[in-house]
Amino acid sequence: MTRLPSADREPVTTNGTIAVANLHAQIAGLAARGRHAGPGPAAAPLAVATRAHLIDLLLLRGDVLSRIADYERAGELAGELVRDAPDDSRAWLARARTRATFHRFAEAMADLETAGQNGLDRATVDAERAPILQAVGCYWHALVLCEDAAKRRPGFTTLGALAVLQSERGEVTQAEPLFDQARRCYQDISPFPLASLDYRRGLMWLGQGDLPAARSWFAAAQRRVPAYAPALGRLAEVDAALGNRQDAISRLRLLASSSDDPQYAAILARVLGAAGHRREAIQWHDRAAARHAELVQRHPKAFTHHAADFRPGTAEPPGRLAPAS
Amino acid sequence: MSDHFSGPRALAEPAADITDVYAFPSPERPGHLVLVMNVLPLAAATSLFSDALSYRFRVRPVTAVTAGPAFEAGADEYAFTFTFTAPVQGNGSGTVAQYGTCTAPGGQQLSFLVGDESAQAPGLRVFAGPRLDPFFIDFARHIATQAQEKLMFRPAEGVNALEGQNVLSIVVEVDTATVLGPGRGPLLGAVAETVTRGEPSARMERMGRPEIKNFTLQPQKFDTVNRDLEIRDLYNAEDTFSLNPAYVGAYRARLNANLAFFDRLDGKIDWPLDEAGNHPLTELWLADFLVVDMSKPFSDDGYLEIETALLAGRQHTTCGGRSLNHDMVDTYYTLMVGGLGGARISDGVDQVTRPATRTFPYLVSPNPNPPELDLMAQIAAASAPPQETAA
Numbered sequence: 201m202t203r204l205p206s207a208d209r210e211p212v213t214t215n216g217t218i219a220v221a222n223l224h225a226q227i228a229g230l231a232a233r234g235r236h237a238g239p240g241p242a243a244a245p246l247a248v249a250t251r252a253h254l255i256d257l258l259l260l261r262g263d264v265l266s267r268i269a270d271y272e273r274a275g276e277l278a279g280e281l282v283r284d285a286p287d288d289s290r291a292w293l294a295r296a297r298t299r300a301t302f303h304r305f306a307e308a309m310a311d312l313e314t315a316g317q318n319g320l321d322r323a324t325v326d327a328e329r330a331p332i333l334q335a336v337g338c339y340w341h342a343l344v345l346c347e348d349a350a351k352r353r354p355g356f357t358t359l360g361a362l363a364v365l366q367s368e369r370g371e372v373t374q375a376e377p378l379f380d381q382a383r384r385c386y387q388d389i390s391p392f393p394l395a396s397l398d399y400r401r402g403l404m405w406l407g408q409g410d411l412p413a414a415r416s417w418f419a420a421a422q423r424r425v426p427a428y429a430p431a432l433g434r435l436a437e438v439d440a441a442l443g444n445r446q447d448a449i450s451r452l453r454l455l456a457s458s459s460d461d462p463q464y465a466a467i468l469a470r471v472l473g474a475a476g477h478r479r480e481a482i483q484w485h486d487r488a489a490a491r492h493a494e495l496v497q498r499h500p501k502a503f504t505h506h507a508a509d510f511r512p513g514t515a516e517p518p519g520r521l522a523p524a525s
Numbered sequence: 526m527s528d529h530f531s532g533p534r535a536l537a538e539p540a541a542d543i544t545d546v547y548a549f550p551s552p553e554r555p556g557h558l559v560l561v562m563n564v565l566p567l568a569a570a571t572s573l574f575s576d577a578l579s580y581r582f583r584v585r586p587v588t589a590v591t592a593g594p595a596f597e598a599g600a601d602e603y604a605f606t607f608t609f610t611a612p613v614q615g616n617g618s619g620t621v622a623q624y625g626t627c628t629a630p631g632g633q634q635l636s637f638l639v640g641d642e643s644a645q646a647p648g649l650r651v652f653a654g655p656r657l658d659p660f661f662i663d664f665a666r667h668i669a670t671q672a673q674e675k676l677m678f679r680p681a682e683g684v685n686a687l688e689g690q691n692v693l694s695i696v697v698e699v700d701t702a703t704v705l706g707p708g709r710g711p712l713l714g715a716v717a718e719t720v721t722r723g724e725p726s727a728r729m730e731r732m733g734r735p736e737i738k739n740f741t742l743q744p745q746k747f748d749t750v751n752r753d754l755e756i757r758d759l760y761n762a763e764d765t766f767s768l769n770p771a772y773v774g775a776y777r778a779r780l781n782a783n784l785a786f787f788d789r790l791d792g793k794i795d796w797p798l799d800e801a802g803n804h805p806l807t808e809l810w811l812a813d814f815l816v817v818d819m820s821k822p823f824s825d826d827g828y829l830e831i832e833t834a835l836l837a838g839r840q841h842t843t844c845g846g847r848s849l850n851h852d853m854v855d856t857y858y859t860l861m862v863g864g865l866g867g868a869r870i871s872d873g874v875d876q877v878t879r880p881a882t883r884t885f886p887y888l889v890s891p892n893p894n895p896p897e898l899d900l901m902a903q904i905a906a907a908s909a910p911p912q913e914t915a916a
Contacts, residue, residue, distance in 0.1 A: 212721065214577040218573045389541065
């Protein structure tokens with residue numbers, strides 16, 4: 201059984217609406233600062249830090265709002281950063297992160313290797329390698345790295361990473377207390393890391409077929425950051441599976457309109473189709489398929505394996521993750 | 526820049542990033558102390574305060590001591606703590622509003638609407654909301670000075686790196702007689718902090734004097750003790766009035782090294798180190814709070830005047846503290862490079878385009894459309910050798 205978030209132990213974080221607004225402002229400010237970063241001898245150290253930070257923020261906004269355009273911009277900036285500062289480990293680390301985002305895992309690993317050769321500490325390299333190993337199914341190797349990190353530096357980041365890894369391995373009994381421990385360690389005020397952790401916990405329960413438990417964690421993530429797109433999308437999927445199609449459709453319409461990730465339009469098409477709104481379902485499906493085709497061209501490793509979700513001409517394409525019935 | 530981006534944690538949590546602190550006798554109301562805290566560098570005109578933080582001013586009576594020389598803070602403390610709500614629906618369509626509460630010493634509370642300039646209670650006026658960032662500096666030429674280890678300012682060509690940018694401001698004006706009570710000396714030490722509201726509570730940032738962290742604690746290359754240490758997060762987490770003895774040595778070593786660097790910039794030594802390698806300003810800098818004399822009238826020329834008087838062995842003549850329009854970069858460089866009585870060193874930026882006013886809440890309204898901050902280009906232009914500039 202999962203233990204749901206209890207109000208008396210909830211970490212206090214900045215209201216999600218405020219945090220998203222401030223994230224937008226922060227990106228706008230740093231983007232302007234980094235736009236004309238020059239190669240001057242004094243500018244270089246500050247420019248690398250600023251530009252690497254901007255890349256991280258773009259990746260964060262991409263995660264929170266499901267904005268592929270942010271991932272793409274981060275990737276462009278990271279490429280420029282490596283070009284401008286090839287001896288700086290922060291540049292390689294930034295590019296590794298953007299490449300991993302687009303599932304270019306081998307290249308991301310190579311960038312991390314170069315970052316290490318340029319002075320990035322081993323703990324950071326390992327912390328970045330673990331989720332990549334996890335993503336390519338090398339769970340055992342990832343587990344060694346994550347357990348070592350959690351043992352050496354127990355805290356929100358390391359315990360959370362281990363919890364997510366165990367959850368992906370289906371080890372719910374081991375993952376649950378780790379999720380709890382990670383939450384108890386959280387001392388920052390940003391709502392994003394906690395929303396992400398709760399979302400991942402929801403995914404774990406979704407994978408176990410426990411829709412009410414999954415829903416509670418997706419809802420916790422969404423309460424913390426109301427605009428958190430992945431949680432909203434999963435909430436809609438779960439609601440649809442639980443028979444609450446109208447709420448699901450309302451959420452998904454907003455998401456499909458605001459996000460440039462076609463998965464929400466695809467899910468909306470499926471839910472609409474199941475609800476009998478075949479005409480609108482076809483429109484959303486075709487829109488998703490067209491966008492997906494664009495993305496496959498640009499990022500084949502990230503999107504090709506989802507091609508079945510966007511088969512043209514079907515009003516009810518399967519989602520990435522079929523909800524339990 | 527003053528205290529903008531003053532460490533990795535401040536970069537990660539901009540809502541907690543204190544950019545500046547000011548303390549001065551009210552130019553409008555004699556006997557009233559004005560405290561200003563600015564946070565969230567490069568804020569939008571619509572930015573809001575974090576509801577997960579307490580924004581706190583701490584004020585203590587202080588006395589000057591000749592050992593060091595420095596200032597010692599008394600045990601009595603007066604805290605003004607600001608907290609904010611989550612955003613709520615505003616009056617206009619699609620607008621949001623935010624409410625705040627100021628808790629004064631003794632528990633008196635004053636609630637207000639963010640942006641409202643009229644909130645007051647007996648002995649207390651408060652304001653919180655977006656304002657134009659009053660800090661000014663030719664940051665590019667400061668960076669060039671650090672990189673090239675010589676003064677790179679061009680007095681006639683200074684460029685304010687923060688021109689037109691906004692911050693979130695908190696202003697409290699206090700009747701010291703009624704709110705702080707009688708029986709104090711005239712000197713007060715003031716700092717600002719951002720502290721998490723959860724349990725356990727953690728100090729995110731603290732600030733007393735400007736540029737202590739960014740000018741004199743951030744540069745690592747001169748520090749022979751901890752050359753690879755980014756020390757500012759550690760320093761930010763400290764209780765200003767009670768530094769952890771375990772870390773003071775590290776702060777002292779960093780300050781000694783960087784203050785000596787500044788002293789060398791004019792090619793002569795005005796601040797000889799003592800036999801232990803300590804710089805004469807180090808203990809003053811470690812007592813990192815603004816010192817204001819409430820028995821003196823408002824002055825725009827007070828910043829560091831009380832401290833320099835102490836160093837010179839004379840009585841101070843101004844209110845000290847720090848006012849909004851004071852050119853602290855010039856004052857700072859002049860003192861650190863040229864010593865007491867040194868010729869003025871100017872970064873070429875003497876004020877913002879829209880200076881602060883003499884009426885509450887003193888800071889001017891925010892810029893609805895802040896310009897792009899072309900800081901990197903400014904730095905590159907200021908630092909690049911001639912051939913690179915031509916390219």
